[in-house]
Amino acid sequence: xxxxxxxxxVMIIHPPYGHENAFAGFxxxxxxxxxxxxxxxxxxxxxxxxxxxxxxxxxxxxxLPSIEKQLQDIIDLGGRIVVDIDSAERRGxxxxxxxxxxxFVPQEELAKVxxxxxxxxxxx
Amino acid sequence: xxxxTILLLGAPYSSQYPEFAVKLAEAALDxxxxxxxxxxxxxxxxGMKGQTPKAFYNIEEGLRAISKRGATxxxxxxxxxxxxxxxxxxxxxxxxxxxxxxxDEIRIFSLYGxxxxxxxxxxxxxxxxx
Amino acid sequence: MGRNIMILTKPxxxxxxxxxxxxxxxxxxxxxxxxxxYIVGDGVEIAMNxxxxxxxxxxxxxxDKGAEIYSSSEDMEARGLSSDKVLPCVKxxxxxxxxIVEDAMERADKLLSC
Numbered sequence: 001x002x003x004x005x006x007x008x009x010v011m012i013i014h015p016p017y018g019h020e021n022a023f024a025g026f027x028x029x030x031x032x033x034x035x036x037x038x039x040x041x042x043x044x045x046x047x048x049x050x051x052x053x054x055x056x057x058x059x060x061x062x063x064l065p066s067i068e069k070q071l072q073d074i075i076d077l078g079g080r081i082v083v084d085i086d087s088a089e090r091r092g093x094x095x096x097x098x099x100x101x102x103x104f105v106p107q108e109e110l111a112k113v114x115x116x117x118x119x120x121x122x123x124x
Numbered sequence: 125x126x127x128x129t130i131l132l133l134g135a136p137y138s139s140q141y142p143e144f145a146v147k148l149a150e151a152a153l154d155x156x157x158x159x160x161x162x163x164x165x166x167x168x169x170x171g172m173k174g175q176t177p178k179a180f181y182n183i184e185e186g187l188r189a190i191s192k193r194g195a196t197x198x199x200x201x202x203x204x205x206x207x208x209x210x211x212x213x214x215x216x217x218x219x220x221x222x223x224x225x226x227x228d229e230i231r232i233f234s235l236y237g238x239x240x241x242x243x244x245x246x247x248x249x250x251x252x253x254x
Numbered sequence: 255m256g257r258n259i260m261i262l263t264k265p266x267x268x269x270x271x272x273x274x275x276x277x278x279x280x281x282x283x284x285x286x287x288x289x290x291x292y293i294v295g296d297g298v299e300i301a302m303n304x305x306x307x308x309x310x311x312x313x314x315x316x317x318d319k320g321a322e323i324y325s326s327s328e329d330m331e332a333r334g335l336s337s338d339k340v341l342p343c344v345k346x347x348x349x350x351x352x353x354i355v356e357d358a359m360e361r362a363d364k365l366l367s368c
Contacts, residue, residue: 006243013271021253024165031235032242045270111281118364120242122131123250126359140295151351157359247358249261250367
């Protein structure tokens with residue numbers, strides 16, 4: 001009997017670079033995807049800032065790998081990324097400012113995503 | 125018996141989170157559940173040897189005690205190395221990175237250790253972070 | 255209809271997360287989920303009853319709709335939150351970790367931490 005992959009929801013609530021939590025969350029998402037889990041990433045609160053595209057020279061400027069690349073890798077590995085519209089609008093983060101392939105969702109939809117894909121959750 | 129995994133992001137003494145982690149672990153062990161703790165980011169400091177807090181709950185003792193009761197505690201190798209805990213290459217036989225600074229009950233291991241925890245868990249609790 | 259539980263650890267107003275968490279729980283209740291909150295640490299400050307901010311009202315509304323709200327009596331007493339200072343919909347308990355474990359492992363479908 002084949003086992004359905006476990007569903008993991010990684011909720012990112014911290015902004016990029018100033019604190020390692022956003023990285024840490026994306027690493028968990030990627031490591032889990034690479035081991036066959038069904039992973040959804042939800043960008044909420046300050047986590048929406050991680051989606052802004054054009055993050056340049058992070059290695060040279062901040063000695064940190066690019067979070068934008070991590071997001072892209074997650075999408076390439078088959079992960080789904082949803083963005084809380086309320087958090088984004090408060091902060092002035094528009095879909096056109098962001099990496100492609102993200103789904104901007106209202107809170108009702110985010111609640112459904114959690115219910116459908118949050119069998120297990122981590123929040124960073 | 126079910127499996128509870130706790131992801132601990134916060135360092136000891138600067139917040140209550142490590143103490144919450146130990147207390148949740150104790151409560152779960154009391155009920156006969158399997159308990160895993162993954163120390164991530166600043167959470168790895170919870171495992172440092174030689175903690176002598178004055179008037180705080182001793183996290184080192186708490187982690188030693190739950191480990192003796194069967195909890196599995198891993199510390200992220202990347203985070204541990206960054207913070208000066210890792211003394212050498214991965215020891216395949218012992219399945220851990222060597223460390224003179226981390227308590228022996230805690231194995232320094234890659235993030236894939238947390239992924240293995242996730243796969244066997246019924247529930248995960250995240251504690252700490254800014 | 256499932257059961258979603260949330261562990262709340264952060265105080266109100268200083269950060270957005272507590273408000274977002276409560277509003278998420280409200281959405282979940284609208285979608286038919288049973289909801290319970292376990293408030294520990296600095297999160298107990300959310301339960302103060304004379305607050306002019308929105309979170310006290312939100313907590314009461316959630317309770318009126320059937321949400322269960324428990325808080326760590328130890329954390330409340332340490333912070334001077336005697337029962338006269340706390341919203342009546344919040345139930346203090348001296349065994350919050352035991353209760354979180356029982357709910358998480360035996361009853362809850364989803365567990366969120368904030």
